[in-house]
Structure formats: C-alpha cells, structure tokens
Amino acid sequence: MPAASFASVRSSLERGKLVPVYYLTGDEEVLKDELVDAIVDSAVDPSNRDFNLDVRSAADLDGESFHALVETPPLLAERRAAVVRNLEQWRKNSATVDIDGSGSRSRRWPGPRQDADCERPPRFRSGSRARSGT
Secondary structure, eight states: OOOBOHHHHHHHHHTTOOOSEEEEESSOHHHHHHHHHHHHHHHSOGGGHHHHEEEEEGGGOOHHHHHHHHHOOOSSSSOEEEEEEOGGGGGGGSEEEOSSSSSOOEEEOOOSSTTSOOOOOOEEEOOEEEEEEO
C-alpha cells in the first residue's frame, strides 16, 4: 500500500473511514501528534477512553505484551485504540530473520511466537503507531 498524505488521512477520518492500523513516520512531531489525536477521536468515544485507550512506549513492550495490547477487546464500546510511540526503540525487542533462506534479511514485528508470519502495517507520512481495533 502506498504512503498516504497527512491531508488524505485527515479527510478519510472526517468521512468516518478508519483503517485498523496506522503507522506514522516523519520528522514533524506536531503533525504526527495531531493525526494521532484525530485517529483516537474518530475511533474511541471520549466517555470510554479510560477503558478503551492505551498509550505505550515501544521500549516498554515485548512481543507478548504487544500481542496482549492489540488483542484486548473493547470494554462496553464498539472499538478501542492502542497508540505505540517511539517505534525506533522497539528494535532491541525484535528479531531480524532470514525468512526464505535466501540470505536477505527482513525485519519482523515481534510477536508471541517467533515463527508467526507478520507483515508491517501500511505506512503513512507525517514514529508513532495508532491502532483502532474493531
């Protein structure tokens, strides 16, 4: 999936179009924070945020805790959101593996099982990662 612009993601959110995972990259921290706020506002009702919004630093997550974070169902709501910040710190908790034995190395997202097939989420310009679960 090609990268989307800040404006196109904002426009999609205004139309009520949410995707399950957003991966935000870029040097503009203020724009990323604004977009994370907009995603959370679209995904989770303010009255339910105490139970349905988690904001964590990637440095504090290993594969098992990340899995638990994103798989926790919403409580008394349609969906919940998990925001994982500072993904560059996640590298120390992740593994680099040779998936197909070709000698090329691919980074895989840490998970509860090292043999699980995992794909990167779509990239959006503007790291923070926000996930709105359904």
